[in-house]
Amino acid sequence: MSPLVSALNLYDIANVKGVAADLSHCNTPSQVLDFTGASELGNCLKGVNVVVIPAGVPRKPGMTRDDLFNINANIVKTLVEAVADNCPDAFIHVISNPVNSTVPIAAEVLKQKGVYDPKKLFGVTTLDVVRANTFVAEKKNLKLIDVDVPVIGGHAGITILPLLSKTKPSVSFSDEEVEQLTIRIQNAGTEVVEAKAGAGSATLSMAYAAARFVESSLRALDGDGDVYECSFVQSDLTDLPFFASRVKLGRKGIEAMIPSDLQGLSEYEEKALEALKPELKASIEKGIAFAQKQPVTA
Ligand SMILES: NC(=O)C1=CN([C@@H]2O[C@H](COP(=O)(O)OP(=O)(O)OC[C@H]3O[C@@H](n4cnc5c(N)ncnc54)[C@H](O)[C@@H]3O)[C@@H](O)[C@H]2O)C=CC1
Ligand SMILES: O=C([O-])CC(=O)C(=O)O
Secondary structure, three states, X not given: OOXXXXXXXXXXXXXXHHHHHHHOOOOOOOOEEEHHHOOOHHHHHOOOOEEEEOOOOOOOOOOXXXXXXXXXXXXXXXXXXXXXXXXXXXXXXEOOOOHHHHHHHHHHHHHHOOOOOHHHEEEOOHHHHHHHHHHHHHHXXXXXXXXXXXXXXXXXXXXXXXXXXXXXXXXXXXHHHHHHHHHHHHHHHHHHHHHHOOOOOOHHHHHHHHHHHHHHHHHHHOOOOOEEEEEEEEOOOOOOOEEEEEEEEEOOEEEEEOHHHHOOOOHHHHHHHHHHHHHHHHHHHHHHHHHHHOOOOO
């Protein structure tokens, strides 16, 4: 099995081969590895361009993403150490929750290893965009392929902030629709966790979202000059050190942030943005404190 297929195999989905075929047009000799399937981690990582980290435990009903911190923080730390040692130039896609903390952990580990490139570290929030697009398309009877809703902030509860006022194509929403859609998008992960009743979280839709983000990264590495995705990254768009927003991807990772996305927000969005900051700040700080207390292995 090629490394690419082994990456996506984790998710046990029927269309994995379709995804792999879609990626095959990329000229970059990229490999995408699933750590969770790799026994000789170091060897497998040499020369890899994109590393996807979905390893860790999922939520059970009643848990928050932060409840996964105690187990997943260490898993992410260990895996990012291996990336730092073996393929420090790779794009790193962190899926493991709580993303609001695991990305800052990854950044600290890379710093301690002396190889941190903030342009290449990504928290995967693509699923929030996929959900926002889907729910808006349903509500407004639009073709899904035409809809694009930026989602900013972080990846847990109220830190997930869909910017419905910036939906493309331009559509208007009543105040009630904004409230209803925002809450649905914020709670969609929990909705799946509850529906699966202890059997895991949104594995299948995450596979779709991960494949989209990987494909975008490979297109950027290939030199496509028109690749934009939302992601939770080191950021100076707000007073928080990490923040999810639309970024332009290029061969060297993030080529540009898009400050205009945060301008001209609706009153509802402005308030929601201020309201999410304390929770997001606390999750970021928790990740940084964890990594600083547990120095990397030499
Ligand atoms: N960022 C996002 O939008 C999303 C994030 N997630 C998160 O992704 C993570 C995985 O979720 P699922 O794939 O649904 O769970 P899963 O249980 O189906 O798969 C997790 C995988 O991690 C592996 N694993 C467990 N402990 C490990 C360790 N110590 N080292 C290496 N690998 C280990 C398991 O063997 C398994 O293959 C969870 O933390 C979940 O919360 C899930 C969905 C969406
Ligand atoms: O909700 C979860 O535990 C998994 C996740 O991050 C999502 O589905 O957005």
